[in-house]
Amino acid sequence: MTESFAVGSDVRVREVLHGAEWASWDERVVGDDGVVLATVKVDGTPMAFPAHPVPHPWGHLDAWTSTTVLKLRRSHDWYSVWKFFDADGAFLHWYVNFETPVHRTADGVEVNDLQLDIVIAPDGDWRWKDVEHLAPSMSAARITADELLATLDAAAEVADLLERDDRWWSVWDGWSPAGDAEWEDGCP
Template identity: 65%
Template sequence: MADAFVPGTDLVMREVLHDALWAHWPERVVADVGPDGVLATFQPSGTPLSFPPHPTPHPWGHLDAWQGTSVLKLRRTGDWYAVWKFFDADGAHLSWYVNFETPYVRQPDGMTSTTSSSTS
């Protein structure tokens, strides 16, 4: 299992669908308790989003960048969800959100989530 990520560094969040890379983007590490604890990352408005060619369109595929809000994301290894805290452009808290997702697997440079279906 990978070591804890260093706060302040960027990591790559990857989504894989049907054994092919579906999407990826950077997120900044805020805190990491380690492989069995909570990983907190931050995705500011304007974060570039990348969608390699894939037979199944990604729901965000029409976007070049994350826009409108910044998001603090809290994940635990093995959980089938992440907790997202949204902020507006001035840094004011807007809302909490539970994002249902497949568990992420730590890689040396980030995290990978593998999905077998496009209905998530």
């Protein structure tokens, strides 16, 4: 098991594309049992975009805006699960972000977003997002054929979990930014 990050500490999240940092920002740890790393990216979080041959789609931003996001990253998964809140802390929706498996570093994590997403409404209805970006991303060498296949396998796995209402992340249903103090001991 990988050493856990302390609850309340900040970790650096780096998106790495083609072996080079593409974007980075800090997130606060709200839970880490060595398998599931739970972090929060708050409204106003500064973001950095180092020089890279491929422009980052968020490269025009200086900071994350309008929402606060709880992110749950589980070792070896080709996706993370995000819980979105509006500026007032009201729950908006769950979101599955397909990405390379999280790689822990001494001060944070490295991932690469793989374009495909699922949006899960508060009532449990869900829909695919950004399917149309997969083929162009592969054509532009933004994602590899192996990454696409892994993403599609993970997408089938997540769709099955949602159809069976077997969300491993449901233990975080009660978490909110306003009630974060209740979670000081880490994962539920």
